Amino acid sequence: MSNQPFVIKAHPDDNVAVVPQAEGLLPDTRLNNGVVTKAYIPMGHKVALVAFAKNAPIVRYGQIIGYANEAIEQGAWISERNMTLPQAPDLDRIVYQPVRPSGTFAAKAKLNEYSFQGYKNKDGSVGTKNVLGITNSVQCVAGLTDYIVDKVKRELLPKFPNVDDAVGLQHAYGCGVAIHAPAAIVPIRTIQNIAVNPNFGGEVMVLGLGCEKLRPERIVPDNEQGASITYMQDPAFEGFGEMVAGIMQTAEQHLKKLNQRKREPCPISDLVVGMQCGGSDAFSGITANPSAGFASDLIVQAGGSVLFSEVTEVRDAVHLLIPRAANEKVAQALLREMKWYDDYLAQGQADRSANPSPGNKKGGLSTIVEKALGSIAKSGTSPIVDVIGPGEKLRTKGLNFAATPASDFVCGTLQLAAGMNMHVFMTGRGTPYGLSMVPVIKVGSNSSLSKRWFDLIDLDAGKIATGEKTIAEMGWGLFELILKVASGEVTVASDRLGLHNDLVLFNPGPLT
Numbered sequence: 001m002s003n004q005p006f007v008i009k010a011h012p013d014d015n016v017a018v019v020p021q022a023e024g025l026l027p028d029t030r031l032n033n034g035v036v037t038k039a040y041i042p043m044g045h046k047v048a049l050v051a052f053a054k055n056a057p058i059v060r061y062g063q064i065i066g067y068a069n070e071a072i073e074q075g076a077w078i079s080e081r082n083m084t085l086p087q088a089p090d091l092d093r094i095v096y097q098p099v100r101p102s103g104t105f106a107a108k109a110k111l112n113e114y115s116f117q118g119y120k121n122k123d124g125s126v127g128t129k130n131v132l133g134i135t136n137s138v139q140c141v142a143g144l145t146d147y148i149v150d151k152v153k154r155e156l157l158p159k160f161p162n163v164d165d166a167v168g169l170q171h172a173y174g175c176g177v178a179i180h181a182p183a184a185i186v187p188i189r190t191i192q193n194i195a196v197n198p199n200f201g202g203e204v205m206v207l208g209l210g211c212e213k214l215r216p217e218r219i220v221p222d223n224e225q226g227a228s229i230t231y232m233q234d235p236a237f238e239g240f241g242e243m244v245a246g247i248m249q250t251a252e253q254h255l256k257k258l259n260q261r262k263r264e265p266c267p268i269s270d271l272v273v274g275m276q277c278g279g280s281d282a283f284s285g286i287t288a289n290p291s292a293g294f295a296s297d298l299i300v301q302a303g304g305s306v307l308f309s310e311v312t313e314v315r316d317a318v319h320l321l322i323p324r325a326a327n328e329k330v331a332q333a334l335l336r337e338m339k340w341y342d343d344y345l346a347q348g349q350a351d352r353s354a355n356p357s358p359g360n361k362k363g364g365l366s367t368i369v370e371k372a373l374g375s376i377a378k379s380g381t382s383p384i385v386d387v388i389g390p391g392e393k394l395r396t397k398g399l400n401f402a403a404t405p406a407s408d409f410v411c412g413t414l415q416l417a418a419g420m421n422m423h424v425f426m427t428g429r430g431t432p433y434g435l436s437m438v439p440v441i442k443v444g445s446n447s448s449l450s451k452r453w454f455d456l457i458d459l460d461a462g463k464i465a466t467g468e469k470t471i472a473e474m475g476w477g478l479f480e481l482i483l484k485v486a487s488g489e490v491t492v493a494s495d496r497l498g499l500h501n502d503l504v505l506f507n508p509g510p511l512t
Contacts (some may be wrong), residue, residue: 015057017046017047022043024043025038025047037075038075046060050074051074052068053068055070058078058083060080065370066370079366083367091335092350099324099462117264118421119199128479128487130199132152132166132200132258133205134152135168136168137212139171144169148248163259166255169437178510184509186390187507188214190390197416226411244431261338268303273306273423274306274414276412276423279359279428280375281365282365283363286464289374292426295475305394307402309402312401313355315341315368326383355368362429363428384396384400385400386398386400388403408501428444446465448462456497
């Protein structure tokens with residue numbers, strides 16, 4: 001084996017490759033493929049494997065990610081500075097021609113050996129945490145909600161050892177909005193579906209003001225599992241102290257019920273795993289996301305469900321996803337969500353060029369096309385069985401596209417509404433992202449980050465780039481880690497450190 005430095009191609013047809021060395025490559029470095037670098041190229045950034053004429057296509061993942069905006073020498077550093085963005089795939093010209101995976105990753109018999117310890121609910125769903133959810137119906141009572149959550153944690157939670165946590169499901173919706181506008185259904189159904197997330201076991205408290213547009217009863221319309229509603233403006237309360245005392249009594253009743261929940265063996269088919277990436281870099285699409293995709297295929301093959309999302313980070317690769325749709329209806333639904341978001345961005349006088357972020361670019365991602373091609377790797381190869389609109393709940397087991405914005409917090413909130421009971425989050429630049437309602441496994445795309453953030457990253461997928469692990473080995477490792485975390489055997493870094501983000505609703509409707 002040559003001792004000369006190497007670079008990584010994502011696809012045999014690529015004419016650029018990524019620098020894996022943490023220190024980058026110095027000028028005049030001869031690579032093992034014979035290319036000599038013309039400049040310093042940082043880790044994660046692209047080296048030109050050929051000479052490019054102006055307007056020549058730049059190819060990564062076997063797809064055009066941009067065009068040279070000037071003549072580029074072989075061995076030069078390629079970044080957003082010397083390339084232009086190609087046109088997005090024309091949605092009206094994409095024809096559904098189904099393609100199915102040629103093989104499977106694992107024998108069914110082997111997957112049948114796996115299970116996890118979860119909390120079974122009356123509605124057939126299964127939780128991976130045992131949590132009391134306390135939601136507000138309007139931002140006006142956010143202060144009260146925070147006060148109650150803190151008081152419950154300090155005074156009541158220690159009495160109920162089987163309950164993991166009490167969490168506030170805070171949001172900024174509920175009043176001052178056009179509640180009957182067509183787009184209002186998105187935030188409303190999001191709040192409704194979060195309230196029935198499997199990790200709450202039906203024990204959800206709704207705190208309202210009394211005069212808000214979003215009536216608390218609307219949050220739990222089919223209240224068969226025992227959610228409770230309390231209004232601050234209830235005339236039965238004399239002063240804040242009585243309000244708090246009444247709410248605390250209600251909280252204790254919910255905690256008594258939750259404390260009776262016990263973990264029991266559950267099949268993989270009870271998992272709903274949300275896959276998401278944030279703070280991505282050029283390694284995300286060749287390490288963390290493919291290993292997540294491998295794990296996705298294992299979960300789906302075992303009868304479970306996987307959500308992948310982020311419309312703007314799928315849009316430029318949608319032509320590669322349409323052939324994987326289970327049928328024409330799913331294909332058209334996927335195209336429809338892309339079109340809806342195109343129009344949504346246009347209304348705000350924005351477009352796809354608003355992505356990638358400065359951090360993504362620093363990590364080697366030059367265009368949204370390159371980012372999208374790496375992003376979809378976390379979906380694996382399974383057929384896409386359904387498309388879920390923003391805030392909708394999972395309908396069909398298998399691989400689902402949950403249409404969400406790319407914002408980490410909005411995407412996580414919408415996946416939570418879809419019924420996610422496990423979350424896997426891939427990052428290359430690093431983020432402390434976490435959710436208190438569901439375990440979040442943090443996967444690092446490069447070993448430099450994973451080593452530096454040794455107590456924030458749960459799994460180092462960067463070992464794929466260094467050749468220490470294959471995608472299959474890392475994928476199996478992630479799959480097994482998901483089961484251990486879902487069973488309560490392993491605590492993820494964000495839970496251990498108490499690093500949790502607020503919920504952020506997607507509200508495309510008007511304020512008043």
